[in-house]
Amino acid sequence: MEYRIVSGDSRLRLGTQIDIETLTFRGNNSQEIPQWIFPAGVYRAKDIVRETSTLLEAVCMQLGESAAAEPLLRNLQSNLAVSGRDAVLPLALIASEDETKSTFLDQAEKIGTKLSSWAREIYFENPARQKYGEKALLELIQRSQCDNHRWTPEVASILMGPKGSPEIMQLFNEYLHQLILLRDALIPFENWEEVPLVIVEGDQAKGLRFIEPARNRFLTELMVKQMPHREVVRFAQSFLSPELSTVVGYGFQYRLGMVLPAAIGKPITATKSLLCWHPAHLLPYQKAGESDSVVFDYAEGDYYAASRSRIGSRTSKQQINNEISFQNEIDIVPEAIEQGRVILNMRLSDGNYEYRVDVGQAMRGHRYMYRREQIAVATEITASQSRSEWIEHAASEILGAPGLATFDEEGVHYISVGGNPLVVWALLGKLFPLNVVVIVDEQADGVKAPLLAGNELRGLILLNGSYSRQVVTR
Known part of the structure; x- marks a missing residue:
């Protein structure tokens, strides 16, 4: 089925739609092992919040104090904020005079607020207790390294009080860290709620910790440098399609869709910095092998x-006045394909001639x-x-x-x-x-x-x- 973006009378054709739901899967936790393991599968943001809620439910269960949930959730909200004593990513301090940083500031604030809201909503549904039972939550453990996420004074009093323990502290640290990683991973995406994230078995079965090296590089660029577009794409590519990590362009196609600048198909006033995930493929994708993932690269690496x-x-004046109107539709088509690198062209017509323009240069x-x-x-x-x-x-x-x-x-x-x-x-x-x-x-x-x-x-x-x-x- 054709995939199109429509803006008023204008239409942009972007390949073939894929059914992402047929590619979505979930594994199962082993209830015989009390250590927390994130089931392998394809998840969207709210799914990850739900799965991670197991850690918070275990903390409250082991504390034996359901009233602790509110201060713990407020602590999460403070960590996900973009300003204040407990903010992990205090972007508000540096973003006021920088358009790109301001865009990411707005994203971080929006995503953090929504994740906090979902965390509260999901916790009070008690999904982990229903799935695993109270005994499993009481026995749950998780070795979690210290990631320096601040506790509020109230939470410090709870976790270091007579009902707390080092094991409970580590469960809560892991809970905070997983949702902070989730927020940071989704910052580049305009349609962040839709982006499918893959959790695989093995070393990466600890939720989103596998994105930490790429996240550290991305946040360093964001906080102390001018963020080039390639670094935004590199970050997204590193955890959505890591087999492409050695080549970076302005977007890419992989098994679960394609990622392009969010401005494509939008008004000219659209944001310059963000990406958008699309459930479509521009090139045929026959199998899950590395060769089927491709980078969308610039025709000219250096426009100078x-x-x-x-x-x-x-x-x-006569030529201008007599110019034939351009058609209100554009095709995005592959122009050249070489070793996993693809050049895409905009193809438009005025009725007499067809013009081709490099999407990357646009x-x-x-x-x-x-x-x-x-x-x-x-x-x-x-x-x-x-x-x-x-x-x-x-x-x-x-x-x-x-x-x-x-x-x-x-x-x-x-x-x-x-x-x-x-x-x-x-x-x-x-x-x-x-x-x-x-x-x-x-x-x-x-x-x-x-x-x-x-x-x-x-x-x-x-x-x-x-x-x-x-x-x-x-």
């Missing part, structure tokens, strides 16, 4: 080294573009702003040029897209990503053309119309 076309003379252009509200007033050009002085171009002129397009003439270059958002995306993949400004406005008249601070290269404005709500159809 890409060939360029210099757009010189102005397009005539995503790169989206990350590098400027929105009108990002340009400080002080950097706006104050002279020669009449619309008649803009240098206008037809979209087909840019899309048909070899390599990446740049301009010979200085000044403001305006490209009409006829209100078609898909053409904006395609142009972002064809324009050399420097001084590209996108304005979301029905009328360009009266808009000052920004000249980016400290940059005397040619300004450029892309105009696109309003957008409708985005939906996914299968």
Whole structure:
């Protein structure tokens, strides 16, 4: 069945839908062994919260004090917060002036709040007691290394009091750590509740601890560096498709679907940093072997080294006015496949010609573009702003040029897209990503053309119309 993303009148075709439910499985814990083991299987976030609730139920059972559940759950909520004394990931302290960090801050806060809510809801359903029985929970043990997750004073009093013990402390530490790992693993994903996570048997049967090395690298980048997109993809790839860990692009396909930038198929104002999991395959996936997982990579690893076309003379008004409208649908198609590396192209048509644009470069252009509200007033050009002085171009002129397009003439270059958002995306993949400004406005008249601070290269404005709500159809 065809998998499509629909945004208003625009349609983006993204391969074939897969039935994820047919690939979902669960193992069973052995009730003869009192040590906590996470059953192998494919889980979504709420499933993992439910399975991990076994640890919290065991803590409260062994304390012999059901009233301890509330302070323990409040401790979890404090650890999952993004600020405060007990926050494990205090992103609020560093994210205020950084767009990418602010995006991940919002994600961490949203996911942590939801996980805390689920943890409370599930605990009071007592699923582990019903599944394993009270005797098994009273005997449950778990060796858990210290991960330095803070206890609130109330919880410290409970766990270190007369009813507590080192064994109970370790059960609670493991409970906290598993849900913190879950929150951190899902931060890159816009549709985080849908992402399927695989727990396998053997050394990785301790829940999500197998993601710790990749998580440590990701959080280091997030907290102390500028987070490049490849690192976000590397982190997601490391635990969803670890067989691809040596090659990293802007997305990937694996047994349980594919991961792409969340902005694909969305309005141009969509987030630049997040990923989205899709229950679809762009290439046939015949078996579960390593060769069937592929990386979606850039056609040009370094866009500075890409060939360029210099757009010189102005397009005539007649050519712009007579340009055939582009169709409101795009196919994403594999262009080249080599050793697990795949180049994807956007394929769009104006009725006469078919144009192909590298998806990776379009995503790169989206990350590098400027929105009108990002340009400080002080950097706006104050002279020669009449619309008649803009240098206008037809979209087909840019899309048909070899390599990446740049301009010979200085000044403001305006490209009409006829209100078609898909053409904006395609142009972002064809324009050399420097001084590209996108304005979301029905009328360009009266808009000052920004000249980016400290940059005397040619300004450029892309105009696109309003957008409708985005939906996914299968």
